Amino acid sequence: MSALLIINIASLAGIHAKDTLQLKGTAMAELPEIKNAWLLCKDGLIADFGTMENIPSGLLDSIPTVSANGGYVLPSWCDSHTHVVFAAPREEEFVMKIQGKSYEDIAAAGGGILNSARKLQIATEDQLFESASARLHDMILQGTGAVEIKSGYGLSLDSEIKMLRVIKRLRETFPIAVKSSFLAAHAFPQEYKNDHEGYIRLIIDKMLPQIAEEGLADYMDVFCEQGFFSVEETSRLLDAGAKYGLPPKIHANQLSVCGAVETGVKHNAVSVDHLEVTDDAAIESLAGSNTIATLLPSCSFYLNIPFANARGLINAGIPVAVATDFNPGSTPSGNMNFVVSLSCIKLRMLPAEAINAATINGAAAMQLSDQVGSIAIGKKANLMITRPMPSLAYLPYSFGQSQIKIVILNGRIYDGRP
Numbered sequence: 001m002s003a004l005l006i007i008n009i010a011s012l013a014g015i016h017a018k019d020t021l022q023l024k025g026t027a028m029a030e031l032p033e034i035k036n037a038w039l040l041c042k043d044g045l046i047a048d049f050g051t052m053e054n055i056p057s058g059l060l061d062s063i064p065t066v067s068a069n070g071g072y073v074l075p076s077w078c079d080s081h082t083h084v085v086f087a088a089p090r091e092e093e094f095v096m097k098i099q100g101k102s103y104e105d106i107a108a109a110g111g112g113i114l115n116s117a118r119k120l121q122i123a124t125e126d127q128l129f130e131s132a133s134a135r136l137h138d139m140i141l142q143g144t145g146a147v148e149i150k151s152g153y154g155l156s157l158d159s160e161i162k163m164l165r166v167i168k169r170l171r172e173t174f175p176i177a178v179k180s181s182f183l184a185a186h187a188f189p190q191e192y193k194n195d196h197e198g199y200i201r202l203i204i205d206k207m208l209p210q211i212a213e214e215g216l217a218d219y220m221d222v223f224c225e226q227g228f229f230s231v232e233e234t235s236r237l238l239d240a241g242a243k244y245g246l247p248p249k250i251h252a253n254q255l256s257v258c259g260a261v262e263t264g265v266k267h268n269a270v271s272v273d274h275l276e277v278t279d280d281a282a283i284e285s286l287a288g289s290n291t292i293a294t295l296l297p298s299c300s301f302y303l304n305i306p307f308a309n310a311r312g313l314i315n316a317g318i319p320v321a322v323a324t325d326f327n328p329g330s331t332p333s334g335n336m337n338f339v340v341s342l343s344c345i346k347l348r349m350l351p352a353e354a355i356n357a358a359t360i361n362g363a364a365a366m367q368l369s370d371q372v373g374s375i376a377i378g379k380k381a382n383l384m385i386t387r388p389m390p391s392l393a394y395l396p397y398s399f400g401q402s403q404i405k406i407v408i409l410n411g412r413i414y415d416g417r418p
């Protein structure tokens with residue numbers, strides 16, 4: 001049996017009933033906490049917690065103990081939308097953007113996703129694993145304790161499989177849950193520019209069967225956007241994914257309104273992600289559905305595009321999650337602390353709403369909220385211990401600085417060794 005006792009916690013925050021799997025409406029602003037607390041981890045799970053005044057006698061003498069020294073303890077961040085497997089950064093496009101080119105201009109000129117695909121096709125699986133491992137390691141030190149990772153820079157049978165195998169290796173290597181989304185429908189490769197049907201057939205007839213046979217993906221993703229995949233193409237691809245048991249998680253309403261959110265909802269998507277262009281129709285179709293709206297404020301920040309209408313979504317009773325979107329083109333950052341700060345500063349979410357969106361609702365957007373995302377007995381002991389803070393609001397307020405002092409995964413202090 002392994003055990004770890006955390007004592008002197010100024011506030012143990014994010015305590016939700018174990019069967020609370022997601023939060024919406026006014027419940028998103030509730031982040032129940034216990035002041036002056038202790039928490040016991042046993043065999044990788046949260047075994048018990050309470051106030052220091054009532055700590056069971058004998059616990060302190062018998063269990064290895066770490067003092068939070070007046071810091072907060074929160075559930076680890078659950079980053080439900082990333083593209084951390086890529087071959088090379090794209091800082092040259094960063095400069096082009098400063099000079100006035102838009103994301104769409106760069107993509108149309110053969111940059112963007114196709115630029116990343118060219119580089120990924122010549123990278124080995126080991127090279128991709130090494131570079132993605134370094135990114136994931138940094139993300140864990142920044143508090144991330146569960147992550148979703150997409151393919152989508154392969155755009156050929158071999159390279160998509162190569163990416164998905166790297167994601168599988170990351171899952172087997174790191175002590176955090178890793179979910180995998182199949183995103184061959186990220187862009188049309190150059191050779192299929194005028195043959196959309198050919199590429200869609202390649203995805204449906206060749207890629208999906210092999211990926212399903214190897215069990216390489218949990219979700220089906222499509223970049224449903226003008227100039228990328230149309231609503232009709234997206235529908236066909238989501239239907240095909242469903243035949244192999246892959247529920248949708250899609251890129252929707254990032255750059256324009258084209259019915260992407262409604263298409264995701266129609267196909268019972270686990271989440272529709274981005275929504276920088278949040279029109280009334282998108283809010284209407286999400287309200288009353290089971291689909292989570294995953295917002296990616298670091299992408300808006302980096303691309304200088306509008307921020308999603310988080311308040312409209314929350315007020316309509318839609319569960320909102322936030323995630324990094326870490327990728328080389330639109331969001332070269334995997335820092336969930338910055339996402340939580342932006343959620344408050346730019347999405348106008350309250351600190352408690354932003355933290356719930358980055359923990360329990362992020363977990364729900366990966367169908368993991370029965371295991372992670374909140375403080376509850378029986379859930380994984382994936383936690384962060386902060387420096388002493390005057391209040392919870394200090395965490396997003398102190399943007400750009402990390403308040404995290406100790407990361408605990410599966411009840412053990414993460415020491416950087418995968």
Ligand SMILES: N=CN[C@@H](CCC(=O)O)C(=O)O
Binds near residue numbers: 112251299325327329
């Ligand atoms: N929008 C589509 N995919 C990524 C960007 C991919 C890229 O530019 O490399 C995103 O989520 O922002």
Ligand SMILES: [Zn+2]
Binds near residue numbers: 081082083251325
């Ligand atoms: Zn994305």
